[in-house]
Amino acid sequence: MTLMELMVLGLPQVRQPGRLWALLAIPVLLALYLVVLGRRNRTGMRFTNTGILAAVVRPQSQWKRHVAVAMALCSLASVTFAWARPMGTEKVPRERATIVVGIDNSLSMTASDVDPTRLAAAKEQAVTFINSLPAGFNVAVVTVSGHPRVVMPPSTDRATAERAISALGTEEGTAIGDALKESLAAIKQAPGAKDADPVPAAVVLLSDGGNTDGSDPMTQANAAVSAKVPVYTIAFGTSTGYVDVDGQRERVAPDTSLLSKIAQRTKARTWTAESAGDLKQVYQDVHSSVGYEQVKKEITATWAFYALGFAIIAALGVVSMATRWP
Numbered sequence: 001m002t003l004m005e006l007m008v009l010g011l012p013q014v015r016q017p018g019r020l021w022a023l024l025a026i027p028v029l030l031a032l033y034l035v036v037l038g039r040r041n042r043t044g045m046r047f048t049n050t051g052i053l054a055a056v057v058r059p060q061s062q063w064k065r066h067v068a069v070a071m072a073l074c075s076l077a078s079v080t081f082a083w084a085r086p087m088g089t090e091k092v093p094r095e096r097a098t099i100v101v102g103i104d105n106s107l108s109m110t111a112s113d114v115d116p117t118r119l120a121a122a123k124e125q126a127v128t129f130i131n132s133l134p135a136g137f138n139v140a141v142v143t144v145s146g147h148p149r150v151v152m153p154p155s156t157d158r159a160t161a162e163r164a165i166s167a168l169g170t171e172e173g174t175a176i177g178d179a180l181k182e183s184l185a186a187i188k189q190a191p192g193a194k195d196a197d198p199v200p201a202a203v204v205l206l207s208d209g210g211n212t213d214g215s216d217p218m219t220q221a222n223a224a225v226s227a228k229v230p231v232y233t234i235a236f237g238t239s240t241g242y243v244d245v246d247g248q249r250e251r252v253a254p255d256t257s258l259l260s261k262i263a264q265r266t267k268a269r270t271w272t273a274e275s276a277g278d279l280k281q282v283y284q285d286v287h288s289s290v291g292y293e294q295v296k297k298e299i300t301a302t303w304a305f306y307a308l309g310f311a312i313i314a315a316l317g318v319v320s321m322a323t324r325w326p
Contacts, residue, residue: 015085015298022080026073033069068317071310078307088299092292094200096136098154098190099290100183101126102205103165104144104236106174108252109208113241114275118208119170121276122236126206127162129283133291140186141165144205146173146213148182154190175214176207176258184220184227202230202268202290206279208237210255217258221265230268232286233259238274 014020103126109119130139141152141164152164180203187193187201203224211217224231235254242251256272263270269289273279 013087014081015087017084019084020080022083023077026077029076030073064317064321068314068321071314071317075307075310075314078303078310082300082303082307086299086303087296088302090295090297092295094134094137094291096138096199097134097290098138098140098187098193098199098201099130099133100140100142100154100186100201100203101130101161101165102142102144102148102179102183102203102207103168104174104207104209105168105170106145106209107170107172107245108174108237108241108243110170111208111237111241111243111252113238114236114279118237118241119168121279122206123165123168125276125279125283126165128280129204129287130161130165131158132283132287137291138190138199140183140190142179142182142186143168143171144174144176144179144207145171146175147171148175148179148214150182150186150189154186173213174207174209174211176205176211176262177217177220178214179205180217180220180224180231180262181215183231184223184229187227187229201227202232204232204234204286204290205259205262206234206236207259208235208241208254209252210258217262218265221262224266229266231262231266232268232289233263233270234279234282234286235259235270235272236274236279 103122105119109117109122111118114121133139135156138154138156139152139158139161140150140154141161142148142150151168152161155161183203183205187203190199190201192199193201221231235256237252237254239253240251241253242249244250254272256270260270269285271282271285273282
């Protein structure tokens with residue numbers, strides 16, 4: 001690690017790091033201050049009659065001097081960073097993106113632990129989520145069942161997407177891996193997907209169970225990583241949910257572990273929702289994650305403001321000592 005890397009460790013990125021060499025003036029000035037302070041203390045010891053000295057020269061608070069010097073050095077450091085043109089990040093709305101909404105429509109989604117059923121609540125909140133996205137976003141809809149398929153290719157037509165979601169019925173099985181594979185294929189169908197600089201894409205996958213069919217979900221998660229597509233996952237339903245199949249009552253708890261691993265592998269977020277209200281809040285959080293992006297911007301003015309604040313405090317300290325305020 002170079003000296004420059006040590007100097008900027010933990011500090012903001014700057015456009016012109018070469019100017020940070022000015023920071024070396026700070027330890028030099030601090031050492032000079034300590035030397036002068038030591039000589040001043042030794043000189044003061046020559047006056048043995050401290051009573052007379054106190055009557056002639058009013059003592060000054062040492063802490064004021066130290067604070068003034070410290071603030072002056074902090075101001076110098078802040079000015080140096082402002083001069084080096086520091087960079088920060090700002091969260092701004094995306095103008096374009098491709099979002100694939102995966103909805104589990106397996107038989108377990110008929111469970112009524114979520115009112116009125118898991119599938120009905122999931123469809124309603126998915127429509128609300130899609131309608132909340134910017135008009136320029138392409139939206140695709142993929143089913144998550146034993147045989148996943150793209151029921152709505154990427155499009156900005158919200159009405160068609162709503163009809164596709166409303167028409168979803170239940171199917172047997174849950175192939176999460178194949179649903180991810182279909183989602184990645186859908187992204188490639190989006191307008192501009194084959195351009196040199198394609199628009200960003202993301203998958204929002206809702207499921208209430210574990211993987212029962214198809215390819216390995218983690219293999220497809222690795223494919224999403226290669227395609228630079230984050231997969232946001234939602235584990236929907238309660239651990240006590242059940243369905244009646246052929247006269248047998250089966251418990252259908254969401255596989256939170258698998259969904260969490262998929263999200264973590266693709267550097268995305270994962271949520272759990274046990275009610276329609278929870279799911280509504282989750283989709284709002286998803287909107288904040290996929291609807292915005294972090295953009296780098298220069299924050300020179302911020303560091304200049306820090307420098308001004310430190311300089312004002314240092315000036316007040318100097319004026320206080322010069323006018324012998326209490």
